Amino acid sequence: MRIVVLAGGIGGARFLRGLRAAAPEADITVIGNTGDDIHLFGLKVCPDLDTVMYTLGGGINEEQGWGRADETFHVKEELAAYGVEPTWFGLGDRDFATHVIRTQMLGAGYPLSAVTEALCARWKPGVRLLPMTDDRVETHVAIQAEEGTRKVVHFQEYWVKLRAAVAAEAVVPVGADQSKPAPGVLEAISTADVILFPPSNPVVSIGAILAVPGIREAIAEAGVPVVGLSPIVGGAPVRGMADKVLAAVGVETTAAAVAAHYGSGLLDGWLVHTSDADAVADVEAAGIRCRAVPLLMADLDATAQMAREALALAEEARA
Amino acid sequence: MRIVVLAGGIGGARFLRGLRAAAPEADITVIGNTGDDIHLFGLKVCPDLDTVMYTLGGGINEEQGWGRADETFHVKEELAAYGVEPTWFGLGDRDFATHVIRTQMLGAGYPLSAVTEALCARWKPGVRLLPMTDDRVETHVAIQAEEGTRKVVHFQEYWVKLRAAVAAEAVVPVGADQSKPAPGVLEAISTADVILFPPSNPVVSIGAILAVPGIREAIAEAGVPVVGLSPIVGGAPVRGMADKVLAAVGVETTAAAVAAHYGSGLLDGWLVHTSDADAVADVEAAGIRCRAVPLLMADLDATAQMAREALALAEEARA
Numbered sequence: 001m002r003i004v005v006l007a008g009g010i011g012g013a014r015f016l017r018g019l020r021a022a023a024p025e026a027d028i029t030v031i032g033n034t035g036d037d038i039h040l041f042g043l044k045v046c047p048d049l050d051t052v053m054y055t056l057g058g059g060i061n062e063e064q065g066w067g068r069a070d071e072t073f074h075v076k077e078e079l080a081a082y083g084v085e086p087t088w089f090g091l092g093d094r095d096f097a098t099h100v101i102r103t104q105m106l107g108a109g110y111p112l113s114a115v116t117e118a119l120c121a122r123w124k125p126g127v128r129l130l131p132m133t134d135d136r137v138e139t140h141v142a143i144q145a146e147e148g149t150r151k152v153v154h155f156q157e158y159w160v161k162l163r164a165a166v167a168a169e170a171v172v173p174v175g176a177d178q179s180k181p182a183p184g185v186l187e188a189i190s191t192a193d194v195i196l197f198p199p200s201n202p203v204v205s206i207g208a209i210l211a212v213p214g215i216r217e218a219i220a221e222a223g224v225p226v227v228g229l230s231p232i233v234g235g236a237p238v239r240g241m242a243d244k245v246l247a248a249v250g251v252e253t254t255a256a257a258v259a260a261h262y263g264s265g266l267l268d269g270w271l272v273h274t275s276d277a278d279a280v281a282d283v284e285a286a287g288i289r290c291r292a293v294p295l296l297m298a299d300l301d302a303t304a305q306m307a308r309e310a311l312a313l314a315e316e317a318r319a
Numbered sequence: 320m321r322i323v324v325l326a327g328g329i330g331g332a333r334f335l336r337g338l339r340a341a342a343p344e345a346d347i348t349v350i351g352n353t354g355d356d357i358h359l360f361g362l363k364v365c366p367d368l369d370t371v372m373y374t375l376g377g378g379i380n381e382e383q384g385w386g387r388a389d390e391t392f393h394v395k396e397e398l399a400a401y402g403v404e405p406t407w408f409g410l411g412d413r414d415f416a417t418h419v420i421r422t423q424m425l426g427a428g429y430p431l432s433a434v435t436e437a438l439c440a441r442w443k444p445g446v447r448l449l450p451m452t453d454d455r456v457e458t459h460v461a462i463q464a465e466e467g468t469r470k471v472v473h474f475q476e477y478w479v480k481l482r483a484a485v486a487a488e489a490v491v492p493v494g495a496d497q498s499k500p501a502p503g504v505l506e507a508i509s510t511a512d513v514i515l516f517p518p519s520n521p522v523v524s525i526g527a528i529l530a531v532p533g534i535r536e537a538i539a540e541a542g543v544p545v546v547g548l549s550p551i552v553g554g555a556p557v558r559g560m561a562d563k564v565l566a567a568v569g570v571e572t573t574a575a576a577v578a579a580h581y582g583s584g585l586l587d588g589w590l591v592h593t594s595d596a597d598a599v600a601d602v603e604a605a606g607i608r609c610r611a612v613p614l615l616m617a618d619l620d621a622t623a624q625m626a627r628e629a630l631a632l633a634e635e636a637r638a
Contacts, residue, residue, distance in 0.1 A: 042423035078416030093412040097397030192432035
């Protein structure tokens, strides 16, 4: 079975670990979000790709969900001691090496997809990890600044520095309209048996991937079941601050509203958490098969079970 | 008093610490060797400039004489885990930050002299540290390869990877002939009251500095005392492997031979170690004032005393 998964960072990575356990024989291709990539200190940092790579490769800091295990922050400390900005991004020493290699390979002319493949040669994530695009896309967020003026900041500044504490007025994947899917992305979609949207951020993660021209269309036209898992449980994000960016695109923070946001043109099935069972009828009324199942990725078993539910719903949709 | 010092790495840096203690009111300009600079992992590394900066700024690893105190090597470990070469250069995590900033500033168009000044704004070395040139100069070493063929390697590969275990047949500061002294270098020399050569490597450190067109001439024409301290004691380098590169330029590993290598056209005074007192007559016969004094930089006091002896010999030469 060939499974294509669109993935952001922590939520996507953890779901993938469950999927790999639930479907060990499957051929899994991950289309990773690169909209939250950022250039720091002359280095190209791809937080979502790395979170997937480290999580599936056994190098992740399990507690925080991002960054490396057994990490130190001496490079970062020294950069701060030199007075170099920004100081709010948590780049660890072990993590730094990944960005150094990536930056050097990009500088030598390799596209990000080739760089990602080279990095994965070490981590052996057990999936094929593709960036959504080899082109530069950066999600920017418009926020209220002083005296009613607006200010546009990089997504990471909004998310990490400001901790999404101010309202997002708009979320724009800058450069997406000019970008092309990375090599292999459209081929993977068109030959997939199932396409899954893990409980990743619908706006800045999966939304950014879908903003690359050709990807949304390819998914809609693939003719195979497309099943998503709600990142919203009980009217709030399971983790992260997805509510802030959902508001910016005019979507309510409910499991049903996110399904409607993707739409029946894209989604065939949608899983909501058991506590959101009353949303099932609304989602189905919108033409999307829906089931209420436990959606908390408490451990690998619970996560694998979520993946099995998603695959089961896909088979139901196929029938 | 304005003192100009030509400096390599460890020997030069330690001497400078003694000089600063011996002449706390002096205005000291250091012309640092950049011939052993190397590009690693896309980063510009300047080992000698950094050794001077860290030593005088209080950040040096005192025991090994290079690199940062309280250092970790996680970036390096990870680069090796990715299979990236070379693995033989000891880049620490704290040290890494310096190279990241330097590389970013160079990429933004700042010359190395401006970058060095910016880095020194943090370390406050108490001297003005200038690179010998803003141009790229790289010392290469020709060695015997298999079956009688010759191979040319970067100085760092010769020094750090091969530990100078094979004979050097030639030492060439590649690019030096096309280089220009960095801003401030010739001005510092022409307005100096004294010029000192610390016990740095005469070939790859001071030799590389003198290979930048204009520097040797400016020193010879400055009309002020030029005094050096022998890095050779008892027919062997006090530290390092200077004998290997002295042989490549046809100079014996003796205190007298090194003085003769610089020559009376450049040197007015030369200090040899007490155990080399029998060299004094030879050096003086070559037209260079010579004194035998303790030349082992065992601690700050001993090193400051060496600096005082050098300044005293300079005053004697001036009289």
